[in-house]
Amino acid sequence: xxxxxxxxxxxxxxxxxxxxxxxxxSQSVLYSxxxxxxxxxxxxxxxxxxxxxxxxxxxxxxxxxxxxxGSGSGTDFTLTISSLQAEDVAVYxxxxxxxxxxxxxPGTKVDIK
Amino acid sequence: EVQLLESxxxxxxxxxxxxxxxxxxxxxxxxxxxxWVRQAPGKGLEWVSGISGSGGDTYYADSVKGRFxxxxxxxxxxxxxxxxxxxxxxxxxxxxxxxxxxxxxxxxDYWGQGTLVTVSS
Numbered sequence: 706x707x708x709x710x711x712x713x714x715x716x717x718x719x720x721x722x723x724x725x726x727x728x729x730x731s732q733s734v735l736y737s738x739x740x741x742x743x744x745x746x747x748x749x750x751x752x753x754x755x756x757x758x759x760x761x762x763x764x765x766x767x768x769x770x771x772x773x774x775g776s777g778s779g780t781d782f783t784l785t786i787s788s789l790q791a792e793d794v795a796v797y798x799x800x801x802x803x804x805x806x807x808x809x810x811p812g813t814k815v816d817i818k
Numbered sequence: 819e820v821q822l823l824e825s826x827x828x829x830x831x832x833x834x835x836x837x838x839x840x841x842x843x844x845x846x847x848x849x850x851x852x853x854w855v856r857q858a859p860g861k862g863l864e865w866v867s868g869i870s871g872s873g874g875d876t877y878y879a880d881s882v883k884g885r886f887x888x889x890x891x892x893x894x895x896x897x898x899x900x901x902x903x904x905x906x907x908x909x910x911x912x913x914x915x916x917x918x919x920x921x922x923x924x925x926x927d928y929w930g931q932g933t934l935v936t937v938s939s
Contacts, residue, residue: 745925747863754913754929755863766927798863805877805923807853809863 707731707801711810717818724786726813728799733779736803743803746775746784749812750795758797759784791817820844820928822914827933834904834937840897840914840930848872848892851917851924854899856910857932866912867899868922877922882908904937911935 708731718724734743742762747755757766759775762782772787786793794817799810826838838854853868867888868877876888887900897914911934915926 747926749863754932755926756929757925757927760918760925760927800863800925802924805868806879807865807868807923809865812862 706806707734707803707808709799709801709808709810711797711799711813713813714811715814715816717816718786718789719818720791721788722818724789724793724815726784726797726799726815728777728782728784728810730780730782730801730803734801734803735779742778742782743801744775744777744782745800745802746773747798747800747809748793748795749798755798786815789815789817820916822916822928822930824912824914824930824933827912827935829936829938830904831939832905832937835900835902836904836935838899838901838912838914838933838935842895842897842914842916845916847890847895849920851920851922852890852897853915853917853922853926854888854897855913855915855926855929856908856935857913858907858910861910864910868917869897870922871920875922901935904935906937909935909937 712727744762746759749755763775796812823841854866869888885903889898911932913932914930916928917924918927
């Protein structure tokens with residue numbers, strides 16, 4: 706199974722400042738035949754189900770604010786919140802869907818400083 | 819509007835059984851693979867099982883293989899998870915999740931609100 710790790714475990718950022726979350730996979734999730742990274746990012750607020758933010762490592766879902774961006778390739782990925790808003794307080798998970806079983810990172814909790 | 823509504827959770831004794839259901843609406847159910855993803859209290863997300871749109875292909879996490887069975891009834895737009903030989907470590911919120919394609923290994927673009935399964939004596 707592909708093991709996903711995230712760093713940091715948690716972070717506190719001032720309103721309007723940048724938040725950066727890292728995700729690393731134990732093997733590459735880049736499919737060479739289509740040059741796509743099989744990596745997604747989810748946001749989960751307390752008491753709610755996860756919400757898809759980004760697919761294919763960098764494709765933002767419709768309706769997701771453009772302050773959220775994803776980058777990276779192969780085994781190393783980053784989710785950036787360019788200007789943290791109060792409503793962004795949540796746990797963020799990365800997921801690889803390169804192969805079965807699909808696996809998630811342990812999550813990164815984002816709070817306001 | 820896509821909606822996924824889970825039901826069937828509850829309190830069950832170790833070794834017992836439970837059947838979860840997920841009623842889907844707002845999309846062509848038979849076209850998309852579906853999965854169950856669980857979250858133990860205060861923990862992260864764990865994919866449990868997935869099924870193709872036709873129901874012909876099923877996949878399981880090692881932790882539930884041989885104990886859980888995923889199925890679907892496309893005429894009723896409903897996904898199921900039969901859980902047998904339940905253990906304390908199966909205690910979790912179980913989410914029904916829609917794949918964004920027909921592939922069972924894909925990202926999940928819609929999630930239900932979840933149903934809590936508690937295994938305890």
